[in-house]
Amino acid sequence: MTPRNCLSNWLAHSKARTGEIEMKAWRLGRGVACAAMALYGTVALAASRVDVRIDASKPGARIDRDIFGQFAEHLGTGVYGGVWVGRDSKIPNVRGIRSDVVAALKAIRVPNVRWPGGCFADEYHWRWGVGPQASRRRTLNASWGNVIEPNSFGTHEYFDFLQQIGADAYLSVNIGSGSAEEAADWFEYMTADKPTTLAKERAANGHAAPYKIKYVGLGNENWGCGGAMSADHYVEEMKRFAHYTRNLDPAQTGATATKRIAVGWDSLNSDYTEAVMKAWKDKVWSWDIEGVSLHNYVVGGWPPHLPSTGFGEDEYAIALGEAFRMDTLIAKQAGIMDKYDPDKKLALVVDEWGAWLAPTPGSNPGFLQQQNSQRDALLAAVNLNIFMRHADRVRLANIAQMINVLQAMILTDGPKMVLTPTYHVYKLYVPFQGATALPASYTPGLYRHGKVEMPRVDVVAARDTAGKTWVSVVNLDPNAPADVAIDVAGVTANGASGQVLSATKVDAVNSFAAPNTVQPRPIAARREAGKLMVTLPAASVAVLALQ
Ligand code: AHR
Numbered sequence: 001m002t003p004r005n006c007l008s009n010w011l012a013h014s015k016a017r018t019g020e021i022e023m024k025a026w027r028l029g030r031g032v033a034c035a036a037m038a039l040y041g042t043v044a045l046a047a048s049r050v051d052v053r054i055d056a057s058k059p060g061a062r063i064d065r066d067i068f069g070q071f072a073e074h075l076g077t078g079v080y081g082g083v084w085v086g087r088d089s090k091i092p093n094v095r096g097i098r099s100d101v102v103a104a105l106k107a108i109r110v111p112n113v114r115w116p117g118g119c120f121a122d123e124y125h126w127r128w129g130v131g132p133q134a135s136r137r138r139t140l141n142a143s144w145g146n147v148i149e150p151n152s153f154g155t156h157e158y159f160d161f162l163q164q165i166g167a168d169a170y171l172s173v174n175i176g177s178g179s180a181e182e183a184a185d186w187f188e189y190m191t192a193d194k195p196t197t198l199a200k201e202r203a204a205n206g207h208a209a210p211y212k213i214k215y216v217g218l219g220n221e222n223w224g225c226g227g228a229m230s231a232d233h234y235v236e237e238m239k240r241f242a243h244y245t246r247n248l249d250p251a252q253t254g255a256t257a258t259k260r261i262a263v264g265w266d267s268l269n270s271d272y273t274e275a276v277m278k279a280w281k282d283k284v285w286s287w288d289i290e291g292v293s294l295h296n297y298v299v300g301g302w303p304p305h306l307p308s309t310g311f312g313e314d315e316y317a318i319a320l321g322e323a324f325r326m327d328t329l330i331a332k333q334a335g336i337m338d339k340y341d342p343d344k345k346l347a348l349v350v351d352e353w354g355a356w357l358a359p360t361p362g363s364n365p366g367f368l369q370q371q372n373s374q375r376d377a378l379l380a381a382v383n384l385n386i387f388m389r390h391a392d393r394v395r396l397a398n399i400a401q402m403i404n405v406l407q408a409m410i411l412t413d414g415p416k417m418v419l420t421p422t423y424h425v426y427k428l429y430v431p432f433q434g435a436t437a438l439p440a441s442y443t444p445g446l447y448r449h450g451k452v453e454m455p456r457v458d459v460v461a462a463r464d465t466a467g468k469t470w471v472s473v474v475n476l477d478p479n480a481p482a483d484v485a486i487d488v489a490g491v492t493a494n495g496a497s498g499q500v501l502s503a504t505k506v507d508a509v510n511s512f513a514a515p516n517t518v519q520p521r522p523i524a525a526r527r528e529a530g531k532l533m534v535t536l537p538a539a540s541v542a543v544l545a546l547q
Contacts, residue, residue, distance in 0.1 A: 129154020
């Protein structure tokens with residue numbers, strides 16, 4: 001099969017479908033013959049114009065702003081150093097929480113923060129993190145580097161941080177090494193409005209009013225670090241925790257009741273999702289859940305070894321090609337959920353995702369520190385676009401992790417702070433928070449490098465609550481600009497303007513020495529023959545508002 005035959009095979013299969021790219025056809029189209037041919041290296045393909053049709057008259061699901069959530073685990077300097085510096089620190093802070101980080105996070109309107117883990121959550125005991133700082137128990141963080149865990153950042157500090165950045169709580173309770181009694185006590189401590197002993201203790205520790213808790217995770221990866229439980233065993237534990245982990249605040253009922261998230265898919269094995277959903281279908285009055293999780297990282301093979309700096313097109317293509325796998329995983333998990341929950345009552349919660357790369361040379365490997373490049377910014381955009389296309393089911397997601405760990409928004413080193421390219425994607429995407437998805441149909445074209453192939457462009461559109469239409473376009477081709485023609489049915493648009501994030505190299509990063517290497521800059525679309533025409537630089541992401 002020649003490159004041209006392979007491409008027409010792909011194009012024949014890639015008829016655009018309203019509401020989403022025909023990803024399934026993309027996979028079929030690339031077939032065995034294409035894969036074999038691709039072994040011969042990069043195939044030069046003419047970069048033709050991409051025509052996008054957005055139908056503003058057919059609004060889809062509401063994009064829950066919680067899909068732009070963050071994850072902050074007691075891991076490396078994610079919390080200690082990244083968020084918490086202590087009241088006596090020379091780094092400017094409010095009650096121990098660093099002010100530069102708070103200001104940066106406020107600007108991206110973080111909707112929720114998942115805490116205290118991850119694997120750490122299943123060895124976290126809340127009692128050690130309340131009360132006077134001086135008497136807090138010092139323990140070891142056995143999950144992450146066996147370093148001292150001072151417990152200085154506990155329940156009150158977490159809620160103070162949330163209040164400072166304007167985010168909601170997503171707590172994970174300890175099923176792996178904790179008990180249902182311990183989880184029940186923690187929730188009584190945080191939420192009881194009556195003067196129980198624990199509520200009085202909370203008040204004595206500085207917070208008389210109950211804390212608001214939007215989400216609770218019932219364990220974390222209990223198929224692995226959370227106790228290596230079989231799916232059936234987990235389901236039995238989860239049901240007990242779902243019942244006893246009670247929010248006792250009468251003001252948090254109905255629409256504001258804490259939503260319980262059970263552990264699901266581990267990206268390789270669907271047993272948990274199947275068992276949890278089956279149990280939910282037959283549930284009795286005493287327990288319920290509102291979501292099932294999915295964890296999936298881009299690793300490029302285990303152990304993670306893709307470099308976060310100084311890489312070329314090979315590592316660019318491997319990571320981004322793998323990023324599209326998220327679509328398949330969501331479709332599979334959603335398929336299982338649909339079997340038991342056709343009305344989509346439960347949310348699919350992607351509460352850990354992102355690029356897990358080789359540790360920064362010289363850093364503690366247990367701290368999962370890595371740099372963050374323009375490639376990773378595109379990886380974030382691709383994933384967020386996938387979540388938005390699945391907005392009817394994906395209603396909460398948390399990138400791993402917020403600061404200094406894995407695919408971070410922010411890197412800190414003592415008093416220094418730098419915003420990563422991924423941070424800038426989150427800032428560009430603020431208008432999509434709470435917007436309504438609009439169907440975008442287009443034939444995406446193909447970017448291929450070696451054995452890897454993927455759509456050349458990726459597009460989503462949405463209408464915000466003020467009625468403005470927004471479009472995100474990602475050009476995944478690192479070698480050529482993309483000409484995109486946008487046609488919006490149901491809206492008269494005279495032009496469009498916004499911002500584009502591009503870089504001179506796919507491995508460009510923002511460092512403490514050069515913090516502004518990757519920065520968004522203005523971009524505009526012109527109106528030509530009734531369409532909005534925009535040219536995206538190679539390897540870039542743009543978000544535009546229609547005028
Ligand atoms: O995010 C790092 C770790 O990855 C989390 O602690 C765990 O849940 C997952 O395996």
